[in-house]
Amino acid sequence: MLERISDKFSDIFRQLSGKATISEKNIQDAVEEIKVALLEADVNLRVVRRFVNRTIEEAKGEAVLKAVNPGQQFVKIVNDKIVQLLGDEHQDLELKGPDALSSILMMGLQGSGKTTTSAKLGLRLKKEGRRVLLVAADLVRPAAVDQLKVLGKQVDLEVFSLEKEKDPVKLVGEAKKYAIKSSFNTMIVDTSGRLHLDEEMMKQIVDIKRVLDPQEQLFVADSMTGQEAVTIAKSFDEQVGISGVVLTKFDSDTRGGAALSLKSVTGKPIKYVGVGEKPEDLDPFYPERIASRILGMGDVVSLVEKAQETIDLEEAAALQEKMISATFTLEDYLESFARMRKMGSVQSLLEMIPGAKGAISEDDIDEKEMKKEEAIILSMTIVERRNHRIIGPSRRKRIAKGSGSSVAEVNRLIKRFEKMRLMMKKVSKNKKYQAKLMQNLGV
Ligand code: GDP
Numbered sequence: 001m002l003e004r005i006s007d008k009f010s011d012i013f014r015q016l017s018g019k020a021t022i023s024e025k026n027i028q029d030a031v032e033e034i035k036v037a038l039l040e041a042d043v044n045l046r047v048v049r050r051f052v053n054r055t056i057e058e059a060k061g062e063a064v065l066k067a068v069n070p071g072q073q074f075v076k077i078v079n080d081k082i083v084q085l086l087g088d089e090h091q092d093l094e095l096k097g098p099d100a101l102s103s104i105l106m107m108g109l110q111g112s113g114k115t116t117t118s119a120k121l122g123l124r125l126k127k128e129g130r131r132v133l134l135v136a137a138d139l140v141r142p143a144a145v146d147q148l149k150v151l152g153k154q155v156d157l158e159v160f161s162l163e164k165e166k167d168p169v170k171l172v173g174e175a176k177k178y179a180i181k182s183s184f185n186t187m188i189v190d191t192s193g194r195l196h197l198d199e200e201m202m203k204q205i206v207d208i209k210r211v212l213d214p215q216e217q218l219f220v221a222d223s224m225t226g227q228e229a230v231t232i233a234k235s236f237d238e239q240v241g242i243s244g245v246v247l248t249k250f251d252s253d254t255r256g257g258a259a260l261s262l263k264s265v266t267g268k269p270i271k272y273v274g275v276g277e278k279p280e281d282l283d284p285f286y287p288e289r290i291a292s293r294i295l296g297m298g299d300v301v302s303l304v305e306k307a308q309e310t311i312d313l314e315e316a317a318a319l320q321e322k323m324i325s326a327t328f329t330l331e332d333y334l335e336s337f338a339r340m341r342k343m344g345s346v347q348s349l350l351e352m353i354p355g356a357k358g359a360i361s362e363d364d365i366d367e368k369e370m371k372k373e374e375a376i377i378l379s380m381t382i383v384e385r386r387n388h389r390i391i392g393p394s395r396r397k398r399i400a401k402g403s404g405s406s407v408a409e410v411n412r413l414i415k416r417f418e419k420m421r422l423m424m425k426k427v428s429k430n431k432k433y434q435a436k437l438m439q440n441l442g443v
Helices: 003-017 024-040 045-059 070-086 114-127 144-154 168-181 199-212 227-239 257-266 287-294 300-310 313-325 330-343 346-352 367-378 382-386 393-403 407-428 431-440
Strands: 102-107 132-137 158-160 186-191 216-222 244-248 270-274 282-284
Touching: 003 024, 003 070, 003 287, 024 045, 024 070, 045 070, 045 257, 070 257, 070 287, 102 114, 102 199, 114 132, 114 144, 114 186, 114 216, 114 244, 114 270, 114 282, 132 144, 132 168, 144 158, 158 168, 168 186, 168 199, 186 199, 199 227, 216 227, 227 257, 244 257, 257 270, 330 367, 330 382, 330 407, 367 393, 367 407, 393 407
Parallel strands: 102 186, 102 216, 132 158, 132 186, 216 244, 244 270
Antiparallel strands: 270 282
């Protein structure tokens, strides 16, 4: 996700990072390139203008021009501005306590991912201990009710539907009564979407809202539609009112335009992102983490959280320490393969490792390649694994033979490993990251 924009930013920053001093002209040029990158990413023009003006203003201040490391200072300013665009802090759902009924109204155009997201959100809230009822009130799209029923079964949640009822407003009224009677404390109402905005649809949602009196009115937006998603969100907000946004298909969004414009234009926070088709693929939206990804700095915090889910805290702390101090050896690299397999998709994990981007190309990350690399490292002695610098030409030949690979393949592995280590070292100098990581680990 976000590859394209992230690559652009990495290029822009690379040009600046080596410079001992930066002139106003350098800043102007970099900002101009950032502007193009944002526009190419389909970010709203007004948002881009504001972003550019504010960045220039701040970057031209004394702080950057006279800083010891002006390149880094500049990156920090851009980072902070992007975090601001994305909404500063993560915003949670605002639901009532467990003893009262809360409801969530899901709205958006057809195909945006409403039905899927309703089930995903239901699963997430169930895991948080809520008693969730899914309500099938999309009576327009053929098969939407059945789809929700199938999804409901998958995530083990009850789905309320009425076969004969054609009026979604009445259906929602009945669902509410049923929820109260059956002691549910959370209702997620999947409403119908049309292919385009239309008045009748808006009127219907306003009527449903009146009956439901929801705590959250979530607008589900397909991030692949870029600016169009922003325009539609705005009109839903004006006519019905939205309390937050769920950005779906974020896993396929290479541009990031919708994510970068939505908060600025609507003033409404993105609360979740959909990152795949499975019920578990819904993540809370953290502006700072997404900003890091956009700027090509990886998402160490999410990586650590994922790691925490699968490995114990001590192991996570050790891994973390190695990343921070950059004393990562080939031995650790080998261990990380097994860990990655345990944690899930290799590709999604690599995206989060600082420096993996650029240092590791796409064809490097398939399982076959991992097995090959594993074989190569396994052919090394423990001493070699702990200190890759001693692996000279004759050792490389021996290792290649032992692992059934070529010397070129051994060379490539070592080169990639060195690159990764170097990038880790660079990122580890970023104090803000470190503080966050430590806090995240509870140390
Ligand atoms: P609705 O018409 O708004 O209810 O849309 P659906 O829930 O039926 O979703 C439309 C399509 O988008 C389905 O094929 C979903 O599997 C897919 N989809 C929804 N959310 C995501 C997501 O976050 N990532 C990906 N890759 N696909 C998604």
